[in-house]
Amino acid sequence: MKSLSETQYYNIDKTESVNIIIPEFVGNNKQVKTLGIWCSGGADSTALLYLLCKEVMRSTTDIKIQPMSVRRQRPWNPVKATHVINKITEILNFKNMLPHLIYYPDLKDEHQTEWQEFQDRNKQNEETGVWDVLYDGITSNPPEGAMPYDTDQKDRRDPNVTHELITTDGVYHRPFFNTDKKFVANIYKQENLMSNLFPLTWSCEGTFEQTNGYLTPCEDCWWCHERYWAFDRY
Numbered sequence: 390m391k392s393l394s395e396t397q398y399y400n401i402d403k404t405e406s407v408n409i410i411i412p413e414f415v416g417n418n419k420q421v422k423t424l425g426i427w428c429s430g431g432a433d434s435t436a437l438l439y440l441l442c443k444e445v446m447r448s449t450t451d452i453k454i455q456p457m458s459v460r461r462q463r464p465w466n467p468v469k470a471t472h473v474i475n476k477i478t479e480i481l482n483f484k485n486m487l488p489h490l491i492y493y494p495d496l497k498d499e500h501q502t503e504w505q506e507f508q509d510r511n512k513q514n515e516e517t518g519v520w521d522v523l524y525d526g527i528t529s530n531p532p533e534g535a536m537p538y539d540t541d542q543k544d545r546r547d548p549n550v551t552h553e554l555i556t557t558d559g560v561y562h563r564p565f566f567n568t569d570k571k572f573v574a575n576i577y578k579q580e581n582l583m584s585n586l587f588p589l590t591w592s593c594e595g596t597f598e599q600t601n602g603y604l605t606p607c608e609d610c611w612w613c614h615e616r617y618w619a620f621d622r623y
């Protein structure tokens with residue numbers, strides 16, 4: 390896979406690294422023009438969006454970034470995501486951000502969960518050329534015993550498994566999947582994003598009531614614990 394641009398990022402003590410890669414061609418010789426990315430407004434997908442924008446700028450191409458969000462069981466996602474997309478655009482003076490796409494699956498349709506919507510849109514968007522490469526900021530869980538209790542993400546984000554970071558056709562990229570949120574925190578610190586970008590990100594999955602309408606983290610859900618473990622703040 391020939392890449393248009395590729396940069397390696399390390400954690401602060403240089404024991405781990407990730408590669409942010411923009412391929413020139415994917416699949417059956419399809420030229421890459423647009424990069425899609427799911428944005429939840431969380432710390433992980435936000436860090437990836439930031440690094441991806443930097444990579445596009447570094448590549449000196451006219452490649453566009455297409456941010457996307459789903460509004461379903463986590464209603465704050467598109468709102469938080471909009472704020473971080475705007476902030477990244479401002480910090481980097483980034484010129485190639487396409488308008489934020491937000492999908493609204495029917496809340497009454499039990500089948501059309503957030504996860505199902507991701508699967509359906511990924512297939513459709515790849516076929517219709519909404520993007521040519523899709524990036525996902527998923528990380529692994531903290532090491533065993535680091536967290537006070539388990540999450541339903543235990544299996545999918547198992548830190549003891551080596552995950553595939555790029556599919557063989559080059560279309561799907563999950564560069565953070567073999568690192569955890571502490572690595573992501575190191576990116577914020579090294580890129581000087583702790584005072585401008587980080588406060589706009591939202592990891593909490595507490596209810597409307599527990600968070601004063603998604604304004605103050607509940608400090609009690611698993612995701613708040615994970616964020617505190619990684620960043621030393623909520």
Ligand SMILES: [Zn+2]
Pocket residue numbers: 592593594595606607608609610611612613
């Ligand atoms: Zn919380």
